[in-house]
Amino acid sequence: MRIVIAEDSALLREGLVQILHKFGHEVAAAVDNAPSLLAAVRDHSPDLAVVDVRLPPGFKDEGVQAAVALRQEHPDLAVLLLSQYLEADYAAELLETGSAGAGYLLKDRVGDVLDFLGSVQRVADGGTVIDPEIVRRLLSRRRGHSSARALTPRETEVLALMAEGRSNAAIATELKVSHAAVAKHIGNIFEKLGLHSTGAEHRRVLAVLAYLKR
CATH class of the missing domain: 1.10.10.10 (Winged helix-like DNA-binding domain superfamily/Winged helix DNA-binding domain)
Structure with a gap:
């Protein structure tokens, strides 16, 4: 599976890259801001984008808005949002953009590697994953x-x-x-x-x- 990551925390970004590589996935690009995410998806045509909800420059909802824009431009793109915060509106906004796989997880879930990888696969396969919390x-x-x-x-x-x-x-x-x-x-x-x-x-x-x- 080809994946693009957008995460402003260098530590978490590198951790995601290592986890995904270890389990056989290709990380085509790992970026730290919304404009770079948009460019990376256009350049690499990934199967899945893993996106932080809050990205530079404003650290508000840039990641969500970039994900919504990408789904409008690439309807078959699966998107998994990661966040430190519980915001059901973000989950609903992403799901309403199309029928491709979509997910919204708290970043704490990444710590359970197998559970996280299961969510990645479920979203890439066209499923829906909303953090039970x-x-x-x-x-x-x-x-x-x-x-x-x-x-x-x-x-x-x-x-x-x-x-x-x-x-x-x-x-x-x-x-x-x-x-x-x-x-x-x-x-x-x-x-x-x-x-x-x-x-x-x-x-x-x-x-x-x-x-x-x-």
């Missing part, structure tokens, strides 16, 4: 709402795994339950949250994020 934090804010309170502990677990982009089969394996049980839990979640179920993975995750942000 985002779902947990947002859900905790919604606890006063009757529909959020109605979720059982198991349904909350399933909801977090859905946001990670896990398939029904993967959720069943993780929780050691049957596929039928997972389907039932997901049906209950959508009913309790007042959401319409859909087979489209991005839209399923977007529906969850939209509800939790309300």
Whole structure:
């Protein structure tokens, strides 16, 4: 897999390069700012861009805006955003730009190398990965709402795994339950949250994020 990295921290940038190289991926470019990211993607046509949310020169949302611009220019480009902060809006903004793989992870996740590599592969394969901590934090804010309170502990677990982009089969394996049980839990979640179920993975995750942000 050919990858372009945009990360302003030299230490983390080099760490990402080493991890990805070690596990057989090609890092075509590793840059530290948004303009260089745009140029690198145009020059190298990567399969995946790993992008820090906040990049020079403003250290606000330059990485997100660059990622959105790249997805408009290259609809098949998979993008994995990394951040120190929990910002569900950034995740939603990226997911709304197209159907290619997309993800939003906290930088702490990079420390679990195998988990991080699994997320990289899932996004590159066209899947969706949203850090489960985002779902947990947002859900905790919604606890006063009757529909959020109605979720059982198991349904909350399933909801977090859905946001990670896990398939029904993967959720069943993780929780050691049957596929039928997972389907039932997901049906209950959508009913309790007042959401319409859909087979489209991005839209399923977007529906969850939209509800939790309300």
